[in-house]
Amino acid sequence: xxxxxxxxxxxxxxxxxxxxxxxxxxxxxxxxxxxxxxxxxxxxxxxxxxxxxxxxxxxxxxxxxxxxxxxxxxxxxxxxxxxxxxxxxxxxxxxxxxxxxxxxxxxxxxxxxxxxxxxxxxxxxxxxxxxxxxxxxxxxxxxxxxxxxxxxxxxxxxxxxxxxxxxxxxxxxxxxxxxxxxxxxxxxxxxxxxxxxxxxxxxxxxxxxxxxxxxxxxxxxxxxxxxxxxxxxxxxxxxxxxxxxxxxxxxxxxxxxxxxxxxxxxxxxxxxxxxxxxxxxxxxxxxxxxxxxxxxxxxxxxxxxxxxxxxxxxxxxxxxxxxxxxxxxxxxxxxxxxxxxxxxxxxxxxxxxxxxxxxxxxxxxxxxxxxxxxxxxxxxxxxxxxxxxxxxxxxxxxxxxxxxx
Amino acid sequence: xxxxxxxxxxxxxxxxxxxxxxxxxxxxxxxxxxxxxxxxxxxxxxxxxxxxxxxxxxxxxxxxxxxxxxxxxxxxxxxxxxxxxxxxxxxxxxxxxxxxxxxxxxxxxxxxxxxxxxxxxxxxxxxxxxxxxxxxxxxxxxxxxxxxxxxxxxxxxxxxxxxxxxxxxxxxxxxxxxxxxxxxxxxxxxxxxxxxxxxxxxxxxxxxxxxxxxxxxxxxxxxxxxxxxxxxxxxxxxxxxxxxxxxxxxxxxxxxxxxxxxxxxxxxxxxxxxxxxxxxxxxxxxxxxxxxxxxxxxxxxx
Amino acid sequence: xxxxxxxxxxxxxxxxxxxxxxxxxxxxxxxxxxxxxxxxxxxxxxxxxxxxxxxxxxxxxxxxxxxxxxxxxxxxxxxxxxxxxxxxxxxxxxxxxxxxxxxxxxxxxxxxxxxxxxxxxxxxxxxxxxxxxxxxxxxxxxxxxxxxxxxxxxxxxxxxxxxxxxxxxxxxxxxxxxxxxxxxxxxxxxxxxxxxxxxxxxxxxxxxxxxxxxxxxxxxxxxxxxxxxxxxxxxxxxxxxxxxxxxxxxxxxxxxxxxxx
Numbered sequence: 001x002x003x004x005x006x007x008x009x010x011x012x013x014x015x016x017x018x019x020x021x022x023x024x025x026x027x028x029x030x031x032x033x034x035x036x037x038x039x040x041x042x043x044x045x046x047x048x049x050x051x052x053x054x055x056x057x058x059x060x061x062x063x064x065x066x067x068x069x070x071x072x073x074x075x076x077x078x079x080x081x082x083x084x085x086x087x088x089x090x091x092x093x094x095x096x097x098x099x100x101x102x103x104x105x106x107x108x109x110x111x112x113x114x115x116x117x118x119x120x121x122x123x124x125x126x127x128x129x130x131x132x133x134x135x136x137x138x139x140x141x142x143x144x145x146x147x148x149x150x151x152x153x154x155x156x157x158x159x160x161x162x163x164x165x166x167x168x169x170x171x172x173x174x175x176x177x178x179x180x181x182x183x184x185x186x187x188x189x190x191x192x193x194x195x196x197x198x199x200x201x202x203x204x205x206x207x208x209x210x211x212x213x214x215x216x217x218x219x220x221x222x223x224x225x226x227x228x229x230x231x232x233x234x235x236x237x238x239x240x241x242x243x244x245x246x247x248x249x250x251x252x253x254x255x256x257x258x259x260x261x262x263x264x265x266x267x268x269x270x271x272x273x274x275x276x277x278x279x280x281x282x283x284x285x286x287x288x289x290x291x292x293x294x295x296x297x298x299x300x301x302x303x304x305x306x307x308x309x310x311x312x313x314x315x316x317x318x319x320x321x322x323x324x325x326x327x328x329x330x331x332x333x334x335x336x337x338x339x340x341x342x343x344x345x346x347x348x349x350x351x352x353x354x355x356x357x358x359x360x361x362x363x364x365x366x367x368x369x370x371x372x373x374x375x376x377x378x379x380x381x382x383x384x385x386x387x388x389x390x391x392x393x394x395x396x397x398x399x400x401x402x403x404x405x
Numbered sequence: 406x407x408x409x410x411x412x413x414x415x416x417x418x419x420x421x422x423x424x425x426x427x428x429x430x431x432x433x434x435x436x437x438x439x440x441x442x443x444x445x446x447x448x449x450x451x452x453x454x455x456x457x458x459x460x461x462x463x464x465x466x467x468x469x470x471x472x473x474x475x476x477x478x479x480x481x482x483x484x485x486x487x488x489x490x491x492x493x494x495x496x497x498x499x500x501x502x503x504x505x506x507x508x509x510x511x512x513x514x515x516x517x518x519x520x521x522x523x524x525x526x527x528x529x530x531x532x533x534x535x536x537x538x539x540x541x542x543x544x545x546x547x548x549x550x551x552x553x554x555x556x557x558x559x560x561x562x563x564x565x566x567x568x569x570x571x572x573x574x575x576x577x578x579x580x581x582x583x584x585x586x587x588x589x590x591x592x593x594x595x596x597x598x599x600x601x602x603x604x605x606x607x608x609x610x611x612x613x614x615x616x617x618x619x620x621x622x623x624x625x626x627x628x629x630x631x632x633x634x635x636x637x638x639x640x641x642x643x644x645x646x647x648x649x650x651x652x653x654x655x656x657x658x659x660x661x662x663x664x665x666x667x668x669x670x671x672x673x674x675x676x677x678x679x680x681x682x683x684x685x686x687x688x689x690x691x692x693x694x695x696x697x698x699x700x701x702x703x704x705x706x707x
Numbered sequence: 708x709x710x711x712x713x714x715x716x717x718x719x720x721x722x723x724x725x726x727x728x729x730x731x732x733x734x735x736x737x738x739x740x741x742x743x744x745x746x747x748x749x750x751x752x753x754x755x756x757x758x759x760x761x762x763x764x765x766x767x768x769x770x771x772x773x774x775x776x777x778x779x780x781x782x783x784x785x786x787x788x789x790x791x792x793x794x795x796x797x798x799x800x801x802x803x804x805x806x807x808x809x810x811x812x813x814x815x816x817x818x819x820x821x822x823x824x825x826x827x828x829x830x831x832x833x834x835x836x837x838x839x840x841x842x843x844x845x846x847x848x849x850x851x852x853x854x855x856x857x858x859x860x861x862x863x864x865x866x867x868x869x870x871x872x873x874x875x876x877x878x879x880x881x882x883x884x885x886x887x888x889x890x891x892x893x894x895x896x897x898x899x900x901x902x903x904x905x906x907x908x909x910x911x912x913x914x915x916x917x918x919x920x921x922x923x924x925x926x927x928x929x930x931x932x933x934x935x936x937x938x939x940x941x942x943x944x945x946x947x948x949x950x951x952x953x954x955x956x957x958x959x960x961x962x963x964x965x966x967x968x
Contacts, residue, residue, distance in 0.1 A: 017488050020481075021455060021527040026462025029534065033466050039527075058500065135507055137514075182692045188506040189442045193642065194691045197684040200639070204684070208677040255828050262827030262834075263820055263841070266806075270814045273803035280758060280797075282789035282818025282881050291824065321635070325518055332511055365522035371515025375508045376500045390809060390842045392858065394850070 007051040014047035015040055057377055097246055101239040109242050111354050113310055116249040117303050118346035122330040123256045123339060124299025129328065130336035130385070131260055132292035133272025135192040138179070138199025139327045142172045142297040144319030146304020148206060151219040151314050161225035165305050172301025173294040180293035184286055187275075199324055206316040218315025222308050241310045248306060252299055257339055259295060261388050268292050269337075329371050335381025344382055413551040414672040415665065420556040420625070422664020423563035427618035428641030429648070429656035430570065431611025437587040437651040438607050439502070444513035445493060447638020448520035449486050449612045453619030454535070454629045455524060456482045461536050475538040475624075482616040489520075490612025491605055499601070517635075524631040532630045535623040555625040562621060566614060567657050573610075574653060583607060587651070636680065640667075643687040649697025658698065709736045710771060711885050711917045712757065712793075717766035717781075719749075719756050726752045728941040729766070734885065739911055739918045741928040744938035745961060750921045751798055753938070754889055758795050759785045773884045790818045794883035796874040798890045798921070804863035808854060808873060811862050812845035815880035845880060852876040852906065868899040875906070879914065886910065888920040892927055900924060904931060929953065937961065 022039040026032070101109045121143060128136045146168040153159040153167065183194050206213050213219065224237040225244060232240055259265050267288045270278045279285050308314050330349055335341025349367065353360035374381060428450055435443045460478040469477070497516045501509045542554040574580035585593040586603045594600045622637075623629045644663045648655025663683060670682045690697070712734040719727040726749050734740050742750050755761040757768050759780065768781040772792045780788050794815075803811050820841060826834040849855040852872050857865060865873060871891055878886055888907070892900045904927055911918055922928050928935065928949070935952045937945040939961045945952060952958055 013488075013492070017485070017492060018527070020459045020485060021452070021524065024459045024463060025528065026459055026466070031462075031466050033463050061500075133507065135510060182688075186691060186695065189440075189510055190691050190695055192510060193442065193639075193646075194688050196639070197688045197691075201681055201684045201688070204678065204681045208681075258830055259824070259827050263817060263822040263838070264824055264827050266810060266814050267817055269806060269810075270803050270817075273805060274801050276760060277797065277801035277803065278814075279785040280760065280789060280795055280801075281815045281877065282786045282794075283814070284784065284786045295824070325514060328511070328514070329518075362526070365519060365526060368515045368518035368522055372497045372512045372519065375504070375512040375515070376497075379504065379508055387807060387859075391839065392846055393843060394846065394855070 003052070003055070006055070007048050010051035011044050011048035015044050018043050061377055094250075101242050106235055106238055108354075109238060110310075111350065113238075113242055113245050115346055115350040116245040117307055117310075118327065118330060118350055119249050119343050120245075120252045120299050120303040120306075121327045122334065122342040122346050123252050124296045124303070125327050126296075126331050126337065126339065126342050127256060127259065127268070127299075128292050128296035129331050130338070130342075131265060131272065132268040132289070132296075134289070134292060135188065135195075136293075136296070137192050137196035137321065137324050137328065138202070139297070139300055140319045140321070140323035141199035141202035142176060142300035143304045143307070143323065143327075144202060144206060144314075144316065145175050145297075146172045146301030147308040147314045147319070148213065148219070148304070149301070150305040150308045151222050152212070154222050154308075155219055160223065161305070161309050165302060168305035169298045169301040172304065173298035176293040176297030177290050180290045184289055196321060196324070199319075199321060203316050203319055203321075206319070214315075216315060216317070218313060218317075219308075220313040222312045222314070224312060225309050238310075241306065245306055245310075248302060252302075253339060253343075256299075260337075260339075264288075264291060326367075329367050331381075332371055333367070333374055333381060335383040335385060337385035338381060338383045341381050341383035341385070409551070410672070414668045416552045416556060417672075418665035418668030419661065420559050420664070421668060422644075422661035423560050424618045424622045424637075424660075425641050425644040425663050426657045426660025427563045427566065427614045428637060429644035429660045430567070430653065431615050432642050432645040433648070433650055433653060433656040434583075434607050434611050436645070437653075438583070438590070438604055439498070439509075440506075441498060441509045441513065442642065443498075443608075443611075444510070444638070445497075445516040445520055446611065446615060447634035447636075447641070448517050448524075449490055449493075449634070450615040450619040450637055450641075451524065451629070451631060451634030452489055452520065453482045453486045453612075453616030454623035454633065455528060456485045456616070457538075457620035457623060458533060458535055458629060461538060465536060471538055471540050474536075475540075478538065479617060479620055482620045483613045486612040486616030486619075487609040490608040490615075493520075494605060494608040499604075517638075521631050521634070528631075530631060532628045535627050535629050537627065538624045539621075555621070559621045559625060562617065566617060570610065570614070571653065579603075579606065639687070640683045643683050643690070646687060646690050646695070647697055652697070655697055662698075710734070710777075711736050711738075712771075712919070713767075713769040713777070714757060715767045715769075717753070717756060717768060718764050719752055719761060720764045726941050727756065727763075730938070730941075730943045732936055732943070732946075734917050734919055736884065736917050737911065737915065738934065739907065739920070739932045741932035741935045742919060742921045742938065743923070743925075743928055743935060744944075748938040749941040750938055751889060752941075754795060754887055754921065756781070758793060758887065759783050759788045770885070786818065789881050789883075792882065792884040793887065794878040794881040794885075795887035796871070796878050796889055796891060798893065800870050800874060802862040802870060802873060802877070805861060807859050808862055808865065809842070809845055809849065809858040811873060811877050812848055812880045813841050815877045816841045816845060818881055848876050848880055851879075868895045871895065872903070872906070875910075879910065883916055885917045885919065888918065888922075890921050890923065892922060892924045900927060903927075907931060 019040065022043060023036050025034040025036065027034075100112055121139065125136060125139045128134050149168040149171045150161070150164040153164050179195070179198050183191055186194060207216050209215070224232065225240060227240055267278070267283045268291070270281070270283060271285065271288050271292070275285060326349065330345035331342055333348065334343070334345025349363075353363040359366070428446065431446045431449070432443060435441060435446070457478040460481045461474050464474045464477060493516055497512045498509055501512055537555070539555040539558050542557060574583060582593070582598045583603055583606070585596070586598060586600050590600050593603075640663065641660070644659035645656045646659070647662055648657070648659025663686065666686065667679065667682055671679045710733055712732065714730060714732040717727055717730045718725065730753060742753065744750055752761065756763045759782065763781045766781070767779060769777050770780045770788070770791055770793060771777040778791070780791065803814060806814070820837055822834045822837050846855060846858060849858055852875060854869060854873055854876060857869065862870065862873060871894075875888065875891065891907070892903055895903060907918060907920070908931070910916065920932070932949060935947065935949055936943055937952060937955070937958050944957050944961060945955045947955070
């Protein structure tokens, strides 16, 4: 009964809260008012039901705090330890993705290209946000730097895709390091705002420096990648780009995983945990931070070059803060620090709206909501980062563990 | 030197600055109490503008006089924005009170995106024309070309709001409790101050000021869309940082400073890079003087 | 005996507040030295200054690494100081909480290993070998300290006393010639304190290093240390053997107040 009144109150409150924006719609030119009372009914029913879920979830969270040990996700657990299982899952996925352009339409191939671009972007950002714990809100700017590097080199000097790909990555990485220098001393929230500001500055410069960048109308007629000097048809080039992205995505996954598990990756994690202890343990804070930014933004640069080659037309509107926020939400939803999580996050963001049409209109609002809810109920994301397994050479330990099992 | 032009820029800067200051107060108060950059604060301002537009639209159809519409729209916008601010805090921030620094910030970004998309879905993603609600004052006629009545209302209105807020914080019991909570939340709670209530009130006050700011600027500019909150939010946050975040007079000074700086920069240098100035100031200040014009740098305890 | 650490006239100001005032200290290799004093005397500030986490306002900090010649280290980056061979623990435990016990120690091997970005990407045999050496060496240290059973647990899940021991293991992994312990026994029960005492002695004897510890547990300080420095209000007020210190009127006054002097 008490629960009911609570929910009733919540429902009434939300009816009040959403009344003007959801119900009223005015046309200030024709001076007419439209009243959409049905929306209020939806709102009332929706908030009534959701308030139960909300309280249940909060209670569960409290309970989980009392007993922190939670069962690990069986699937991801097996993925690391069971070798045959791992190989068959990855092999199957690879075969599926390799055959994809021959199975599905060009339109859908494009969607998968954009999915894998987000995977690359997300993995890059994951190094900065997930592993090193630096909240970075300007990732799209480096995506843009990569894209414009190729677009402008191609436009002014006729430089081809394959030459521009490494250049784009290097330029973005350098730009990341240049940004990192002044922000070294900043922590947490200030860092977030400065990177946001920097991202917006980059976009505004691209927009206003019309002589060089073509201003808001951008750069068009960017060359598609050549296949050993042969020009390809539009559809052929699209398939080709698909394979480039696929290879790039796989390279990124492997590279980021290796970085994470290396001496450098450990230093990044230590930086996230405690900067002062990190220095006291002999890690050069400056170096490591610069590396985090450079390593993260380089991937954004690669993705940018590929993006420019895929669309053959870019303008600053593709690299707004909104884009950065989307990439961030992929990382947050997927699981900060977890590569598999980022891939899943990109899949949710890019593929779900395409294949569940009804869902596409609500894509961003659901994602925004999910960001808030994730932080409250599952801050580690869909897939918590998996700890690395180390080979320990200790006969005693093997004996005791064997005894346990 | 063209003095007329100079005065025009000064007054224009003053108007902008007043609005920045109004929004900056919300950032600074919230930061002062829970050390969170409330990313969604700009969206509250945007919702204030939208609520004002809807009220004005409805009342306009029924033929109310402009001044009455302005007052009613302001009251309704304040009520609604307070309600939004309050609810937002309860949903997105309160459960994260003890969750470190990154989580609430991400939650705030999520909230900001949520409110933007909510407005897109509930209303529209296009620009909407906003009616001029502020009547023409005759006594301003001689300078109306550089300082219109809406400028006048914005500057005077925000000055009054800020004065009222300062008095409230300084002399009322609630204001004292707020200052105590900002200094040391745990201790304030031990002394019997209901910190949750103080935090709610902080959000309500900040949101009301943002609502007024949103309504006034919308009427001044003449059009709104769902994105206005983002830019205004970042600029107001810049103002708060300039003045030293957490400091109330600092936010006002920072707002005016930023408004004037922007106005002169666009007037004398180039209007193309209008927003770049603000962002550059923000970045430069955060890097070289994160404690603001007046603040002192804190020492981290090891 | 060779001097490891030589501090002269060290001062540190915070704004108008003088937290350290012309402090001197000398530590020889293989010594266990204690730094005591009432709360707020500036002991931790002293640690922070010699490890370069704070930059001293005035004075000289000179450190002699095992292999090399004496060098002036104030103002040097903290990680370089660690690289020279001075390592510390923290009073308010600063472990990498969400990393495993083993990883905590592995991080401290950072300054003794070299693998870079390219190596990590290509995973060359040399890099793999280095990785495995890091793991082996770190595990060995855990075993030495007695924490190897927990190697795969998160550091934040360790009991309090074990967390302090892990901090010591982590500091040892940087291969210091001078180990600084900031209140290592704080919050430990008598049993744990006793075993900690054994550990400190073992480290000194077996791993051949000088140890400087800040500690409030007087029985531990008196029985462990060869020499004791006493601080009050940022000044060094006394220094000598445990016997001398326990009879020094200034020290008694600082601890017990005017009446007992």
